[in-house]
Amino acid sequence: MAERLDKHILKNEMVLLGEPMEAVESVAFGFMLPAGAAQLPDGCCGAGSVIADWIFRGAGDKSSRELGDALDGLGLHRAGGVGSSHISIGAALEADNLAQSLDLYADIILRASLKEDQFELARQLAIDGVLALDDDPRQKVMLELRERFYPSPLGRSALGHIDELKALTAESTKAIIKNNFNLSQTIFAVAGKYDFDLISRQMEDLFITDHPQARPPSADSLEAATPAQAVANLSPRKRGYTHLHNDGAQVHIGLMTETVKPTDEDYYNARVAVSVLSGGMSARLFTEVREKRGLCYAIGARYHGLKSAAGIMCYAGTTPEKGQETLDVIIGEFNRLIEGTSEEEIERAKVGLKSVLILQSESSSSRAGGIASDYYMYGRVRSLDEIKGKIEATSVDSVLGFLRNNKFTDFTVVTIGPKCLK
Amino acid sequence: MEFKKKKLANGLNLIGEVNKSAKSAAVGFFVKSGARDEPKQINGVSHYLEHMLFKGTEKLSAFEVNEAFDRTGAQFNAFTSEENTVFYAAVLPEYLVEVTGLWIELMRPALRDEDFNIEKNVIKEEIAMYKDLPSFDVMERCRSLHFDGHPCGNSVLGSGESIDNLTAEQMRSFFVRRYAPNNMVLACAGNFDWDRICSIAESSCSKWQRQAAGRKLEPYGGSKKKERVEKSNLAREHICLMSPCVPAQDPRRFAASLLAVITGDDVGSRFFWELVDKALAEAAAMQFGAMDGTGTFCSYIRCSRENVPKVLDTIRDIFRSLTESGVTDDELKKAKNKILSALVIKNELPMGRLIDLGFNWIYLEQYRTIEDDISAIRAVTVDDVHSLIEQFNPGDFTQLSIGPSQDSS
Numbered sequence: 001m002a003e004r005l006d007k008h009i010l011k012n013e014m015v016l017l018g019e020p021m022e023a024v025e026s027v028a029f030g031f032m033l034p035a036g037a038a039q040l041p042d043g044c045c046g047a048g049s050v051i052a053d054w055i056f057r058g059a060g061d062k063s064s065r066e067l068g069d070a071l072d073g074l075g076l077h078r079a080g081g082v083g084s085s086h087i088s089i090g091a092a093l094e095a096d097n098l099a100q101s102l103d104l105y106a107d108i109i110l111r112a113s114l115k116e117d118q119f120e121l122a123r124q125l126a127i128d129g130v131l132a133l134d135d136d137p138r139q140k141v142m143l144e145l146r147e148r149f150y151p152s153p154l155g156r157s158a159l160g161h162i163d164e165l166k167a168l169t170a171e172s173t174k175a176i177i178k179n180n181f182n183l184s185q186t187i188f189a190v191a192g193k194y195d196f197d198l199i200s201r202q203m204e205d206l207f208i209t210d211h212p213q214a215r216p217p218s219a220d221s222l223e224a225a226t227p228a229q230a231v232a233n234l235s236p237r238k239r240g241y242t243h244l245h246n247d248g249a250q251v252h253i254g255l256m257t258e259t260v261k262p263t264d265e266d267y268y269n270a271r272v273a274v275s276v277l278s279g280g281m282s283a284r285l286f287t288e289v290r291e292k293r294g295l296c297y298a299i300g301a302r303y304h305g306l307k308s309a310a311g312i313m314c315y316a317g318t319t320p321e322k323g324q325e326t327l328d329v330i331i332g333e334f335n336r337l338i339e340g341t342s343e344e345e346i347e348r349a350k351v352g353l354k355s356v357l358i359l360q361s362e363s364s365s366s367r368a369g370g371i372a373s374d375y376y377m378y379g380r381v382r383s384l385d386e387i388k389g390k391i392e393a394t395s396v397d398s399v400l401g402f403l404r405n406n407k408f409t410d411f412t413v414v415t416i417g418p419k420c421l422k
Numbered sequence: 423m424e425f426k427k428k429k430l431a432n433g434l435n436l437i438g439e440v441n442k443s444a445k446s447a448a449v450g451f452f453v454k455s456g457a458r459d460e461p462k463q464i465n466g467v468s469h470y471l472e473h474m475l476f477k478g479t480e481k482l483s484a485f486e487v488n489e490a491f492d493r494t495g496a497q498f499n500a501f502t503s504e505e506n507t508v509f510y511a512a513v514l515p516e517y518l519v520e521v522t523g524l525w526i527e528l529m530r531p532a533l534r535d536e537d538f539n540i541e542k543n544v545i546k547e548e549i550a551m552y553k554d555l556p557s558f559d560v561m562e563r564c565r566s567l568h569f570d571g572h573p574c575g576n577s578v579l580g581s582g583e584s585i586d587n588l589t590a591e592q593m594r595s596f597f598v599r600r601y602a603p604n605n606m607v608l609a610c611a612g613n614f615d616w617d618r619i620c621s622i623a624e625s626s627c628s629k630w631q632r633q634a635a636g637r638k639l640e641p642y643g644g645s646k647k648k649e650r651v652e653k654s655n656l657a658r659e660h661i662c663l664m665s666p667c668v669p670a671q672d673p674r675r676f677a678a679s680l681l682a683v684i685t686g687d688d689v690g691s692r693f694f695w696e697l698v699d700k701a702l703a704e705a706a707a708m709q710f711g712a713m714d715g716t717g718t719f720c721s722y723i724r725c726s727r728e729n730v731p732k733v734l735d736t737i738r739d740i741f742r743s744l745t746e747s748g749v750t751d752d753e754l755k756k757a758k759n760k761i762l763s764a765l766v767i768k769n770e771l772p773m774g775r776l777i778d779l780g781f782n783w784i785y786l787e788q789y790r791t792i793e794d795d796i797s798a799i800r801a802v803t804v805d806d807v808h809s810l811i812e813q814f815n816p817g818d819f820t821q822l823s824i825g826p827s828q829d830s831s
Contacts, residue, residue, distance in 0.1 A: 023443045026767045057699075065695065069752075072690035075759030077767065094763045121701040128704035132724060134657035135556050247655040249553040280492035281476070282485060291484055294543030297551050317551050348492040355495025359512055362445050362771050 003361075005371070005381050006196040012209045013184035016200060017371045017381060019191040021364060027098050027192035028364035030080070030090025031109065032372050035180035037156040038084045038306075046160010047168055047176050048082035049126045050119070052089065054173070057118035060107030064118060067104065074101055079365060082158035084150075084306050085376065092365045095193035099202060106206035109181060119170040127165050137252045137416040138298075138317060140244075145254035148242060149412040150309055151234035183207055189372035192364030234308075239412045243420040251323040251417030255314040255330060257408045262305040262377050268390045269402035274303045274312055275349035276341050276399070277333060282348060284333050289316065295326045307377060312408075320419040327421055331411060338403045346396050353391050357384060425789045426616045432632045433604025436623050437783050439611045439775060447518040447612035448776040449619075450510035451525055452784050454714075455600035457504045457576035459637060464588055466580015467596050469502040470545050474593065475509065475528050476500075477537035484537060487528065496521050497773075504565075504574055505637075505714050506784065512773040515613040522610070522619055526626045529601060538590040546586075549579050556653070556660045556824050557705075557722060563651065564662035564720075564822035570645035573638075574716060602633035609780040612772025639715030642666070648821040652828070658704075659730050659825035663721040663737070665816050670712035670785040676798045677806040678717065678814075682710040683757040684749050684807075685740065685816070686721055690756065692740045693721070702729050702736060708816075714785065719816045727825055741817025748808045761799055765792065 006018035040047050057064040071078065076091040089108070093101060133140040146155040190199060259274075260266045278285045278301035289299045301314035312334075318326045360366040361384060374381045415421055426438045455468045477484045491498050491511070498511035498521070509528070511521045552558045562577055569575025580588075608627075610619055644666045668674045686693040686708025693706040703725035711718040725733050768774035769792050782790045 024770050026763070026770060064699070068690050068695075068699075069756065072756040073759060075763035077760070077764060078689060092763070092767050094766055121699065124701040125698070125704055128658075128701070128726065131726070132658050132704055135660070135724075137554055138551075249550040250547070252554070280488065282488035282492040287485060287488070290544055291488075291540075294540045295547070297544050297548035317554070318547055319550050344489075348489070351495040352492060355514060356497070358514060359446050359497060359773075364767070364770070 003384060005383070008196070008200040010183075010204055010207055012207055014186045014188060014203070014207055015375060016203055017187065017189045017375055018194060018196045018199070019367050019371055020194065020196075021192050021367065024192050024364055025095055026092055026364050027095045027190060027194050028090065028092040028368040029098065029102070029188070029190040030088055030368050030372055031105065032086040032088050032187040032376060033109070033181055034085070034185040035087045035176065036083045036085040037158045038153040039180060040176060042153070043164055044168060044172070044176060045156055046126050046130065046165040047173055048087050048158055049129065049160060050122045050165070050168060050173055051177055052080065052082055052087050053122040053125060054114060054119055055108050055112040055177070057122065058113035058115060059104070060111045062107070064113075067108070070104055071101075076101060084154055084156070084158075090368065098194060099198070102199070102202055102206060110207070112177070114170070114174055114177070116170045119173065123165060123168060126160060127162060130159050130162055130165065133159065134246070137246055137248055138315070141252040141254040141414050141416045142313070142315060144242065144244065144416075145256050145313070145412060145414045148239060148414060149237060149256040149311055150306070151237050154234065154306055154309055183209060187372045187375050189368045189375070191367035191371065237412070239410060241413045241422060242415075244414070244416045245418070246416050247418050248416075249319065250317045251320050251415050251419060251421070253316045253318070253323065253327055253330075253421075254414045255327070256304075256311045256412045257334065257410060259303070259310050259312050259406060260402075261308065261310045263307075266402045266406070268394050269399050270406075271303055271353060272346060272349045272391070272394045272399050273337060273403055274301060275352055276345045277301050277312075277337060278314070279349050279352045284336070285314070285330065288333055289326060289329050293325070293329065295322050295329065320417055323415070323417065323419060323421050327413070334408045334411075338400070338407065341396055341399060343396055346394070346399060350391050350394065354388055357387060423791065427789070428620055430603065430624060430628055432628060432630055433602070434623070434627050434630065435607045435783060436620060437607060437609050437779065437789070438614070438616050438619060439779055440614065440616055441612055441772065441775075444612040444772050445514075446512055446772050447515050447610065447614040448510060448512045448772040449518060449522045449525060449608075449610045450508055450776050450780055451529060452607040452609060452780040453507045453601060454505065454605045454635065454637065454784060455507045456502060457578045458573035459505070459600060460576060460596070463584070464592050464596060465576055465584040466545070466578070467588060467593055468507055468600070469578050469580065470541070470585065470588065471593055471597055472500045472502045472507050472509075473541050473545065474533055474538065475531050477534065477541065478532055479527050479530060480532050482527065487524070490524055491521070494521055502578055504576065504578060508780065510773070510776060518610065518614045519618050519622065523622055523626070526623065529606070530630070531597075533590060533594050533597065535590050538593065542585060545579070546582060549582060549585070552579060556656060557724065560660040560662045560822060560824045561720065561722060563824070564664050564820060567647050567649055567822050568644050568664040568718070568820035569642060570647070572640060572642040574642070574713065599633055599635060602635050603627060603630040604632050605635035607780055607783045609776055609783065611775040611779055637714065642716065645820050646818060650823045650825070652826065653824055654827055656824065656826045658724050659727050659823055661723040661725075661730075661733070661821065661823045663819040663821050665719045665814065665819040667710060667717035667719050667814050668712070668810070669715050669717050670781075671715070672717070673798070674806070674810055675710070675712050675717070677802045677810045678710040678712070678719075679761060680754060680757045680799070680802055681749070681807050681810060681816075682708050682719060683760055684753045685744065687757070687760065696736050696740060697723065697733060703733050712785075719814070730823075738817065741815070744811050745815055745817060748811065749804060751804055754802070754804055754807065758799055758802070762796060765795060765799070
C-alpha cells in the first residue's frame with residue numbers, strides 16, 4: 001500500500017491534493033468550500049442547501065439549462081452535500097472528461113449567475129426538503145439528535161429551519177457566498193486516473209485571483225483556536241431526553257454520547273471501542289439487541305467526529321411497546337464496555353476497520369473524499385499504512401485504558417414516534 | 423480479466439471473473455427465489471429465509487456465523503427481491519476461500535425452531551420500519567395494484583398476518599424446493615484463485631440434491647388502476663406510477679434504461695427540468711426494472727398536496743410529448759454518457775462487478791464483458807427508443823398515491 005500523494009498550493013492558497021490509482025479508468029474530484037452549516041451567520045440555518053442548489057442554476061455564459069446539459073453531456077455523476085464545516089461539490093466521471101468538467105466547476109464557484117428568480121426556486125426546494133423530513137422520521141431523529149448533542153452552531157441541521165429559510169433573501173444569500181467561498185480556505189481533491197501537472201496548471205489559470213481573500217470570522221476559526229477557547233465560544237448543549245410525537249409504526253431512537261476528537265491520541269482506541277460495540281454482526285449491540293432479544297431490525301452505532309467535538313452516535317427503530325427495553329439494553333451495552341473486552345473482540349474490531357479501509361481504497365470517489373477531509377481535519381493526509389499501523393497498535397489494555405479515562409456519563413437521547421420513553 | 427465457469431452434475435453453476443490487479447475479491451450466491459415464487463399463505467417466506475440462513479447450521483450457532491465473518495473483516499450481507507435472494511461478501515483476497523466456504527455451509531442451514539421464533543420479531547420490526555418510509559410503502563402498494571393478482575405484485579416482506587401464520591415447517595419445505603443447486607449460481611469476481619474456489623465448491627456442494635424448482639412466467643398487461651391512500655401522519659404526497667416494459671432477457675433492455683434516464687434521471691432529465699428545477703416536486707425519478715419474463719417502468723414523485731394536480735398534468739404532458747415527438751439525438755447522447763460512466767465506475771469494484779456477473783448468469787446464462795454492455799448501449803438508436811415507446815407507452819400507467827387527509831392540507 002505505497003500510495004502516492006500529489007499536492008500543490010495555488011497562488012491564491014487553494015490546496016490541490018491528488019491520489020493516483022492504478023487500474024481505474026475513472027476519476028473523482030471534489031471541492032470543499034468553507035460554507036458548511038456551522039460556518040454561516042446566525043439566523044441563516046439552511047442557507048447552505050439553498051446555495052448548493054442555486055450555484056448550479058446558471059454560471060459563466062451558460063443558463064441553468066445549458067449548464068445542466070453540459071454537465072450531463074460529460075457523463076458526470078454529481079456528488080456533494082452540506083456538512084457542518086463545508087459545502088462539498090464534485091463528481092465521478094470517465095477520466096478523459098476531467099479538464100472540461102473543471103472548467104465548468106470554476107464557473108460554478110467563481111461566476112455563478114445567482115439570479116433572483118432562480119433563488120426563489122432553490123429556496124422553495126430547500127423548504128420542501130425540511131417539510132419532507134416529517135415523512136422520514138429515521139433521518140429526522142438523527143438531525144434533531146445532532147442539534148441537541150453538539151454545542152451550537154456545530155450541530156446545526158444542514159437542511160435548515162423553515163422560519164430561517166423563509167427569512168433568507170437573494171441579497172443576504174449572495175453575501176454569504178461572497179464571504180464564505182474563500183479560495184484560500186478551499187480544498188480540492190482528485191483521485192483515480194489523472195495528470196497532476198496538467199490539473200495544477202489548469203487550476204492555476206481557472207482560479208487566478210489578485211490576492212488571497214481575508215478570512216471571515218466563523219465557527220471554523222473557533223475550531224482552529226485552542227480547544228479550551230473553542231469550547232468557551234460555543235453555546236452549551238441542550239442535552240437530556242427529547243420526544244417528538246409522530247403516529248408512525250415505530251419509535252425511532254437516536255442516542256449520542258461524547259468521545260474523543262479525531263485529532264486526539266486516543267482516537268484509534270475510540271474507533272476500536274465503537275467497533276466492539278457495533279462493528280460487525282458479531283458486535284455487541286447487534287448480538288444483544290437484535291440476535292438475542294429480537295427487539296429491532298435496524299440497530300447500530302458509529303463514531304461521528306467534527307474538528308472540535310465528537311460523539312458516538314446510535315440509532316435503533318422499534319415498535320413502541322419495545323422502545324423502553326431497547327433503550328435500556330443499548331445504554332447497558334455502552335456501560336458494559338468498560339467492564340472489559342476479550343482479545344477476540346478487539347481482534348475482530350481491528351480486522352474490520354482495516355478491511356473497510358482497504359476496500360474503500362479501490363473507489364476513486366471514496367479516496368477523493370478521504371484525502372480532502374483528512375487535510376481539513378489534520379492539516380495533512382494520513383497514508384493508509386499510517387492508519388493501518390495505528391489500528392494495529394491498539395490492544396485490549398489500550399482500549400480499556402481509554403474507556404476508563406473517558407467514561408460515558410451523559411447521553412443525549414431523541415425519540416420520534418407514537419409513545420414517549422422513560 | 424479472465425472468465426471461468428463450471429457446472430456441477432447436480433446443476434449448480436460456478437462462475438468467476440478473475441482480475442489479478444484488484445485489491446479485493448467478492449463472492450455471492452444468487453438464488454432464484456423471491457416473493458413471486460411464494461404461495462399467498464406463506465408470502466414473505468423468501469425474505470424470512472434470507473434472515474434464517476444467518477442463524478447457522480447443524481454445526482454453527484448464529485453467533486459463531488457472525489464471528490466467523492467478522493474475523494475476516496468481510497463486508498457481507500444479503501437482499502431479497504420479487505424474484506431473487508442474493509448473499510454476498512467483499513473481502514481482502516486472502517480471505518475469499520474462507521468466506522466462500524462459510525457461505526457454502528450456510529446454504530444448508532439448520533432452520534431451528536427457536537431461531538425461527540426469535541427472528542419472527544425482527545421480521546415484524548422490519549415490516550414496521552418500512553411502513554414509516556412512505557417512499558418505499560408507496561412503491562410496494564403500487565406494485566401490488568399494478569400486477570393485480572399476478573405473483574410479481576407479491577410483497578417481498580409479506581404482511582404482519584402472513585408472517586404471524588408462517589410455520590418453520592412451511593419454511594423448511596419451501597427451502598428444499600428453492601435452494602436446489604440447479605436453482606442457484608455461485609459467482610466470484612476480483613482477485614482470487616479459481617481452481618481453489620472450484621475445488622471447495624465441488625467437494626462441498628456436489629451432494630446437494632437437484633429439485634424441480636422452476637417458475638411460471640405468466641403474461642400481464644398492468645391494471646392501469648388509480649388509487650389514493652390517506653395516512654394522517656404524513657406531510658407530503660408520495661406518488662408512484664408503474665407501467666409494463668421489456669424483460670431482463672430482452673435486447674431492448676438497453677433502450678429501456680436509456681429512456682428511463684432521459685425521462686426521469688435524478689438530474690438533467692425531463693422530470694428534473696419540468697418538476698424539480700421548477701420546484702413543483704422535490705423528488706421525481708423514473709427507473710426501468712428488468713425482471714424474469716417481464717419488466718416495469720416505475721416512477722416516484724414527492725410533492726406538496728396542493729401541487730398534485732399541476733404535477734400530474736406536467737407528467738401527462740411529458741409522456742404525451744414522448745409519444746408524439748419522441749426523444750432527440752442530443753438527449754440520447756447525454757443519457758448514453760451517463761449510463762456508460764456509471765457502468766465503468768461501478769465495475770471498477772469487485773463487489774459491483776459481482777452483481778452484474780451474477781445477474782447476467784441468472785437471467786441470460788451468459789457471460790458479458792463490460793465492453794459487451796458498453797457496445798450494446800452505444801448501439802441504441804433514436805428509432806430503437808421510439809419503437810419501445812410505441813409498444814410500451816409509459817404514459818398508460820397504474821397510479822398509487824399516499825398522502826395526508828384531503829382536508830388537512
